[in-house]
Amino acid sequence: xxxxxxxxxxxxxxxxxxxxxxxxxxxxxxxxxxxxxxxxxxxxxxxxxxxxxxxxxxxxxxxxxxxxxxxxxxxxxxxxxxxxxxxxxxxxxxxxxxxxxxxxxxxxxxxxxxxxxxxxxxx
Amino acid sequence: xxxxxxxxxxxxxxxxxxxxxxxxxxxxxxxxxxxxxxxxxxxxxxxxxxxxxxxxxxxxxxxxxxxxxxxxxxxxxxxxxxxxxxxxxxxxxxxxxxxxxxxxxxxxxxxxx
Numbered sequence: 001x002x003x004x005x006x007x008x009x010x011x012x013x014x015x016x017x018x019x020x021x022x023x024x025x026x027x028x029x030x031x032x033x034x035x036x037x038x039x040x041x042x043x044x045x046x047x048x049x050x051x052x053x054x055x056x057x058x059x060x061x062x063x064x065x066x067x068x069x070x071x072x073x074x075x076x077x078x079x080x081x082x083x084x085x086x087x088x089x090x091x092x093x094x095x096x097x098x099x100x101x102x103x104x105x106x107x108x109x110x111x112x113x114x115x116x117x118x119x120x121x122x123x
Numbered sequence: 124x125x126x127x128x129x130x131x132x133x134x135x136x137x138x139x140x141x142x143x144x145x146x147x148x149x150x151x152x153x154x155x156x157x158x159x160x161x162x163x164x165x166x167x168x169x170x171x172x173x174x175x176x177x178x179x180x181x182x183x184x185x186x187x188x189x190x191x192x193x194x195x196x197x198x199x200x201x202x203x204x205x206x207x208x209x210x211x212x213x214x215x216x217x218x219x220x221x222x223x224x225x226x227x228x229x230x231x232x233x234x235x236x
Binding site: 035046061062095105111 | 154172216225
């Protein structure tokens with residue numbers, strides 16, 4: 001069955017970077033887009049960006065442009081999200097989520113989610 | 124960016140009764156080329172990631188009970204739980220996937236009365 005298992009909780013100082021991993025099982029990561037979504041305490045879910053299944057091209061929310069990098073390692077069947085220049089407002093739970101694979105539009109819909117990785121930014 | 128709003132912020136419904144959640148988008152998410160609404164609904168229980176319930180505004184994801192239904196078009200959408208069960212206590216989010224950034228509503232918390 002499809003599973004996405006994320007790396008553990010992180011505590012970072014302002015200005016640092018964090019890299020969260022998302023290991024997929026039950027399917028091949030190069031066959032489905034992967035999204036990254038975050039949820040700050042008491043806030044709504046926020047889409048950060050995605051990596052395209054076939055091309056490895058990425059698309060980021062303008063809000064995070066220049067600070068976020070989404071990559072993948074096909075040999076490890078793992079996706080990564082790195083966020084730099086961290087500030088306190090980046091304290092959140094970060095999720096990876098698979099895009100449905102059935103058509104060019106449904107890749108935008110997230111059908112399986114990782115368990116979430118809490119990231120705390122504090123001096 | 125498309126702004127998503129939901130109402131109410133929270134509601135309490137008796138077991139077996141109907142729960143209705145409204146979602147509005149700041150611009151239409153209906154794509155004329157395929158006549159589909161790019162709107163999904165997710166359920167999130169405490170300490171868990173979101174779970175996909177509905178996409179294309181009204182298509183239930185596989186395995187989702189048929190007491191969950193979605194309706195609406197353009198900018199106005201509704202999620203209905205026809206007969207609330209104890210396991211439906213959660214926060215429900217709508218999300219548009221018409222254009223990036225894909226934006227979510229603020230969520231509606233559903234509780235048992």
